[in-house]
Amino acid sequence: MTAHTASARPLQHPNPLALGIARIGYEVRAYFRQPDSVFFTFLFPVLLLTIFATAFGEQEYGRDAAGDPIGAAAYYLPSMLAAGILLSGLQNLAIDIAVERGDGTLKRLAGTPLPVVSYFIGKLGQVLVTGAAQAVLLIAVAAIAFRVPLPASPEAWLTVLWVFLLGVLTSAVLGIALSRVPRSGKTATAVVIPIVLVLQFVSGVYLQFSLLPEWLQNVANVFPVAWAAHGMRAALLPDTLAVLEQGGEWNLAGVAIVSAAWLVGGLVLCALTFRWIRKDT
Amino acid sequence: MNSQQPVVRVHDLVKRYGQRAVVDGASFEIARGETFALLGPNGAGKSTTIEILEGYRDRSGGLAEVLGTDPGKGGLDWKRRLGIVLQSSGETGNATVREQLRHFARFYPNPRDVEEVIAAVGLEQHAAQMIKKLSGGQRRRVDVALGIIGRPELLFLDEPTTGFDPEARRRFWDLIRSLKAEGTSILLTTHYLDEAAQLADRAGVIAGGRIVALGAVHSLGGEDAWTPVVRWREGEGAHERMHEHRTTTPGAVVAALQSRLGVEPDGLEVVRPSLEDVYLGLIGAASTEPSTTTDQEVPA
Numbered sequence: 001m002t003a004h005t006a007s008a009r010p011l012q013h014p015n016p017l018a019l020g021i022a023r024i025g026y027e028v029r030a031y032f033r034q035p036d037s038v039f040f041t042f043l044f045p046v047l048l049l050t051i052f053a054t055a056f057g058e059q060e061y062g063r064d065a066a067g068d069p070i071g072a073a074a075y076y077l078p079s080m081l082a083a084g085i086l087l088s089g090l091q092n093l094a095i096d097i098a099v100e101r102g103d104g105t106l107k108r109l110a111g112t113p114l115p116v117v118s119y120f121i122g123k124l125g126q127v128l129v130t131g132a133a134q135a136v137l138l139i140a141v142a143a144i145a146f147r148v149p150l151p152a153s154p155e156a157w158l159t160v161l162w163v164f165l166l167g168v169l170t171s172a173v174l175g176i177a178l179s180r181v182p183r184s185g186k187t188a189t190a191v192v193i194p195i196v197l198v199l200q201f202v203s204g205v206y207l208q209f210s211l212l213p214e215w216l217q218n219v220a221n222v223f224p225v226a227w228a229a230h231g232m233r234a235a236l237l238p239d240t241l242a243v244l245e246q247g248g249e250w251n252l253a254g255v256a257i258v259s260a261a262w263l264v265g266g267l268v269l270c271a272l273t274f275r276w277i278r279k280d281t
Numbered sequence: 282m283n284s285q286q287p288v289v290r291v292h293d294l295v296k297r298y299g300q301r302a303v304v305d306g307a308s309f310e311i312a313r314g315e316t317f318a319l320l321g322p323n324g325a326g327k328s329t330t331i332e333i334l335e336g337y338r339d340r341s342g343g344l345a346e347v348l349g350t351d352p353g354k355g356g357l358d359w360k361r362r363l364g365i366v367l368q369s370s371g372e373t374g375n376a377t378v379r380e381q382l383r384h385f386a387r388f389y390p391n392p393r394d395v396e397e398v399i400a401a402v403g404l405e406q407h408a409a410q411m412i413k414k415l416s417g418g419q420r421r422r423v424d425v426a427l428g429i430i431g432r433p434e435l436l437f438l439d440e441p442t443t444g445f446d447p448e449a450r451r452r453f454w455d456l457i458r459s460l461k462a463e464g465t466s467i468l469l470t471t472h473y474l475d476e477a478a479q480l481a482d483r484a485g486v487i488a489g490g491r492i493v494a495l496g497a498v499h500s501l502g503g504e505d506a507w508t509p510v511v512r513w514r515e516g517e518g519a520h521e522r523m524h525e526h527r528t529t530t531p532g533a534v535v536a537a538l539q540s541r542l543g544v545e546p547d548g549l550e551v552v553r554p555s556l557e558d559v560y561l562g563l564i565g566a567a568s569t570e571p572s573t574t575t576d577q578e579v580p581a
Contacts, residue, residue: 013361013390026384030375033411063408069361103371108427111335113357277337 016115018075023114023122028129037096041087041254042134045080046141048206052076053146061208064238071147078232079205080138085164085204085228086196088131089171090162092193093123101277102185108238120270127172128165135164140247156235159252170224173266180273199225210244217246221254224262231255288313288435288466289334289350295342296329296490303329305490306343316457316467318481318498320474322564325492327470328368331439334468335365350433361389364433366424367471368440374412378404378423381412382430389431400457402426403449418444425453429460436460438469442476454479474556488564498556508560511535513546523548 031037053073061075100106109119142148151157178195182188200206202216203226209217220226233241234250242249289311296304304326311317321327332555333345336352336359345352350359364419367392376384378399386392399408402422407415412423413476421444438457442450450473457480461467477484478498484500486494511526511534528534531551538546555563 014387019387022384022387024375026380029380030373033375034373099373103373104367104369105372107337107367108365108370108372110369111360111363112385112431113360114388115357152409 001226010276014113015022016118017121018108019114019118020121020125023118023270024125024129025124026250027126031092031126031130035091041092044087045084045134046138047140048083049073049076049080049142050145052080053142062238062241062244064240071146071148073142074148074237075208077138077142078236081135081160081164081232081236082167082203082225082229083205084131084134084202085171086200086225088134089106089127089168089173090175090178091192091196092130093172093175093189094181095181097123098182098188098192099185100190101179106276115154116274116276122177122199124169124172127168127175131168132164135160141229147233151236159231159235162234163255166256166263167224167228167231170263170266171228173263173270174224177266177273195239199223202226214246218278221258222244224259227255227258284351286313286347287311288315289317289468290344290346291330291334292345293343294333294340294345296333296338297341300379302341302490304333304340307485307487307490307492308343309467309492309495311466313466314461315482316469316480316486318477319468319470319487320477320484320560321470321487326485327487328439328488331437331468331470334438335363336360339396340348344569348487350437351439361431362434364428364431364436364439366428366436366441370420370424372412374420376427377406377409377411378415379425381423382426382445386430392430393432395430398426398430401429401459402405416444418446418449420523421445422449422453425456433465435466435468438467438471440470440472442471442473443579474560486560486563493566494563501556502559503564506562507554508552511538512548512550512552513538515542515546515568531533 031042053076054069060069061072062070064070071212097106110175139150143150178192179188182191184196202212202220203223204208204212204217204220205225209220209226212220217226230245230250231252233245234252234255239250245251287310289309291310292308294304295302296305307326307330309317319327321331325457329338334347334352336347336355339353347355348359348362379395382395382398386395396408399405402425404419404422404426407419412420415423422440424439425438428438442453445453450573454476457467457469461480467480468482469477481498483496484494484498484501485492493505500507508527509531510531511528513524514521515524516522526534535546535549535551538549
């Protein structure tokens with residue numbers, strides 16, 4: 001019966017985009033049901049901002065145009081936004097997909113007619129949704145709990161928006177590519193966390209970027225994390241702080257070029273290397 | 282597609298890992314609407330064979346065709362017509378049973394009703410529970426539900442009832458019979474011979490990567506393998522012996538025995554080989570030299 005009805009009338013094939021959007025909802029729900037992803041990926045930057053703002057509360061990081069001091073919370077907010085981009089995208093997906101490859105989730109999906117592109121839309125959408133919620137939470141905590149003055153100009157927020165979108169997509173795509181590296185789900189954390197930590201340190205997420213030696217700044221500037229932090233500083237910090245940056249000014253073109261290059265490279269790498277399962281191992 | 286054409290065609294299938302052939306020239310076919318069981322000990326090549334047919338593994342040689350398509354090249358249209366229940370599942374399970382089924386139903390053009398499938402696998406009481414909170418047997422039923430949600434033409438079941446209690450196994454059998462009644466073709470691997478006997482129209486026994494017997498479950502191994510055995514004890518004291526006589530006419534043998542002894546034969550039994558006896562004979566014969574004895578005496 002099944003066979004005859006199937007061949008007798010034309011059936012609506014589910015559209016890959018609609019399936020991708022359905023997967024976003026599914027992925028976001030699964031994300032928030034996992035306590036370790038909620039803590040180590042979602043809440044971690046908020047926790048760090050709280051620690052920095054409390055520990056270095058007395059410190060002054062410069063003065064704005066009106067001569068008011070810039071505190072630790074204000075200074076670290078752009079860095080924490082960049083950390084969030086890295087954690088929500090790269091760390092989250094690299095571990096998540098490696099675990100899914102190890103525990104049979106991908107094998108099961110491989111046996112269904114789910115298009116790979118729908119799976120990717122689901123993952124990227126999950127990163128976008130959770131990363132945006134995290135950024136909003138960070139900004140809200142900074143403004144409400146630590147009274148960080150936020151910029152009033154729409155241009156500044158537009159910059160925050162595109163630096164976030166470009167950064168988080170690049171980070172997510174690189175996470176998908178990196179998920180191929182761990183040989184099993186169990187080793188995923190051990191492979192991914194050190195990479196993420198080192199990237200954060202050299203990119204001036206935890207340390208003041210302007211205090212790092214110039215050669216290290218140059219190394220960090222090869223990677224998109226330092227640029228995401230730079231872009232966020234350009235949007236959120238007063239222009240009086242631009243003198244601390246390399247070249248003495250904000251370089252938004254640099255943010256766009258380096259991030260876009262990594263995004264394109266990451267997409268090519270994913271297209272070439274992504275497989276549902278490792279065949280015959 | 283022509284309904285006379287087999288849904289699965291395997292000819293001289295070979296899978297080698299280095300020098301070792303895990304599947305070594307297996308051949309069989311499954312007709313449309315048929316339930317076919319692949320039986321064999323662990324490491325015989327059952328799962329490798331089924332995973333080649335599901336498209337998960339590449340073959341080293343021979344022909345494999347599933348729904349008229351080379352499984353190594355099957356695309357989404359091909360996968361829409363298949364249902365796959367893998368041997369193991371260890372997913373995190375951060376979705377409820379109902380969420381998971383609703384989500385997977387979306388992948389297919391003509392899925393079954395989610396609530397009906399939940400009822401069919403007996404998980405009504407657990408529909409709103411997280412999959413990670415379910416027991417092993419319950420999770421296995423979710424696997425089966427996910428395998429049939431897309432209304433497949435051909436269903437692969439790789440050891441589907443591992444971890445089921447007897448009641449769940451009975452219900453599973455009923456479910457498979459109803460799928461069969463709807464015309465679903467099924468390839469089943471199992472360790473449980475009673476399951477194969479209950480469900481399969483035909484079976485193949487695989488040992489050492491080869492099909493050593495193929496046919497209706499109750500004629501596997503040929504007529505000889507199913508010949509009944511008459512057993513009795515005879516003799517006094519140290520001379521007492523267990524006698525065994527294989528015969529297609531056990532009634533006549535017993536009647537002759539009774540009239541020869543003049544008394545009720547001691548320890549008399551007439552045993553028809555069970556599927557298990559036949560099966561063990563087949564896989565034993567594949568690994569060692571066959572020992573066919575028709576009439577023998579063994580010490581009691």
